[in-house]
Amino acid sequence: MLVNIIVxxxxxxxxxxxVILIPMLEYLRKIEPKPNLKGLRIxxxxxxxxxxxxxxxxxxxxxIIHAYxxxxxxxxxxxxxxxxxxxxxxxxxxxxxxxxxLPVLGVExxxxxxxxxxxxxxxxxxxxxWIKGPWIxxxxxxxxxxxxxxxxxxxxxxxxxVITPEGYVKVVDRVKDVIKSSGEWIxxxxxxxxxxxxxxxxxxxxxxxxxxxxxxxxxxxxxxxxEYRNKVTKEKMREFLMQRFAKWQIPDDIIFVNxxxxxxxxxxxxKLLRERYKKYLIEKVK
Numbered sequence: 553m554l555v556n557i558i559v560x561x562x563x564x565x566x567x568x569x570x571v572i573l574i575p576m577l578e579y580l581r582k583i584e585p586k587p588n589l590k591g592l593r594i595x596x597x598x599x600x601x602x603x604x605x606x607x608x609x610x611x612x613x614x615x616i617i618h619a620y621x622x623x624x625x626x627x628x629x630x631x632x633x634x635x636x637x638x639x640x641x642x643x644x645x646x647x648x649x650x651x652x653x654l655p656v657l658g659v660e661x662x663x664x665x666x667x668x669x670x671x672x673x674x675x676x677x678x679x680x681x682w683i684k685g686p687w688i689x690x691x692x693x694x695x696x697x698x699x700x701x702x703x704x705x706x707x708x709x710x711x712x713x714v715i716t717p718e719g720y721v722k723v724v725d726r727v728k729d730v731i732k733s734s735g736e737w738i739x740x741x742x743x744x745x746x747x748x749x750x751x752x753x754x755x756x757x758x759x760x761x762x763x764x765x766x767x768x769x770x771x772x773x774x775x776x777x778x779e780y781r782n783k784v785t786k787e788k789m790r791e792f793l794m795q796r797f798a799k800w801q802i803p804d805d806i807i808f809v810n811x812x813x814x815x816x817x818x819x820x821x822x823k824l825l826r827e828r829y830k831k832y833l834i835e836k837v838k
Contacts, residue, residue, distance in 0.1 A: 555579045559587045569598035570605060571818035573616070574748075574755070577608045578777075589613045597621070598819055600723070600741050603646045604749040620652035620721065624689040624707055630655050630721050638718070650745065651720040652713075659685040661721055663713050668703065675716040678724055678737060682706040712737075729822055731760040731770045738770055738801050740822075746796050747772060750789070752780035757812050757820040758803060761829050769833055772803040773812055773825060781808075804833055 555576050558566065568576070573596060580587065590613030597619050606616040621627035632653030634640070640648060655661050663671045663679035671677035684706045691698045701708050712724045724730065724739045731738040740758040747756035755775040763769040776784055786806040793802050807829075813821040 553579065555583075558589070558592065559583075564591055565593050565595075567595040567597070569818045570596060570601050571598070571814060573601070573609070574605055577605055578754075580612055581608075587612060593617055595619055598817060600650055600652075600745055602745050602748040603650060606649055607646065616649070618649065618651065618653055620723065622709065624709075625659075625683060625685075626687045626689070628656055629659055629661065629683055632720075635718060648720065651716070651722045653721065654719055655721070659683065659688070661715065662706075663715055673715040673717055673719065675714050675722070678712055678714055680727060681709045681711045681713040681721065681723065683709055712739075726822075729759070731758075732768050733760075733763075733770070733800070734766040736800065740770065743770065743772065743793070743797070743801070743803065746793065747774065747789070750792050752776050752784045755812050755820075757822065757825060759822050759825045759829065761826065761832050763804070763833050770801075770803040771829060771832060772806045773829075774806060774808055775810065775812055776808060784808075805836070 554568075554572075557563065573594065592612075592614045594609070594614060594616050596616050601616050601618055609616055618632040619628060620630045622629070630653035632649060632651055634645065634648055635654070638648070660683070662682050663677065664682055665671055665679050671679045682703070688707050689702075690705060690707075691702055710727050712727055712730050714722050714724060716722065723741070724737075725741050729740055731740055740760070743758040744756045747753050747758075753774055754777045757773045758770050759773070760768040761771055772789070774789070786808075789806050790802055813824050815821050
């Protein structure tokens with residue numbers, strides 16, 4: 553087991569995606585006596601690390617450091633650390649820890665609207681994240697995607713993001729995954745992160761499906777922890793979400809499953825889920 557190796561060998565630095573870290577945390581909680589892993593830092597990528605997971609590791613002295621990049625960026629674009637001088641409450645601190653982080657030296661970032669106009673760094677204006685730098689890919693070799701993916705040296709990431717006044721990048725969703733409900737954008741990432749803060753939830757994935765009136769609406773696919781299965785209702789999960797989100801942002805349905813399909817790199821396979829549940833709400837309305 554990875555956890556046993558980390559504990560026995562005194563590992564101080566490693567990397568993993570949340571899909572690996574979540575079961576590691578569950579295993580750590582079962583070890584007696586409770587191990588002291590103070591000083592261990594874990595780089596987390598692929599998807600946004602749930603705050604509940606980061607807090608769980610912090611109980612063992614472990615710091616989760618969120619980073620962001622892609623194959624086209626070779627790979628690092630941003631890394632998360634708290635800027636010296638920032639005065640943050642405990643809640644604000646963990647909110648900052650969710651961000652993809654600050655651009656590394658040599659990399660430029662901006663968010664743009666559908667017309668390519670740069671949006672302000674106000675933490676609210678959402679647009680596609682564009683990235684530029686000496687080691688950022690400039691084109692795809694003999695690939696027609698180049699004309700749609702690069703503009704004046706900028707690589708169009710396909711991620712919807714905001715940039716805060718302090719310069720932190722916060723990825724809200726993938727362009728293809730963001731839920732557009734009657735003209736309003738709903739972040740599947742924010743819904744997933746909050747759902748996974750519920751003590752009964754092991755994994756949660758939110759996708760857009762067709763709706764006869766609103767074009768798209770979110771549904772949540774949830775895996776409960778074994779001890780909570782058949783003990784948590786959809787209504788309870790909705791009540792939990794209502795503490796954080798507006799009514800129109802709440803998923804139209806919550807589906808409990810035993811497993812969520814994943815891609816080869818450990819991300820939720822949203823393409824498969826969107827196809828599987830494409831007509832789910834339309835059939836339900838009928």
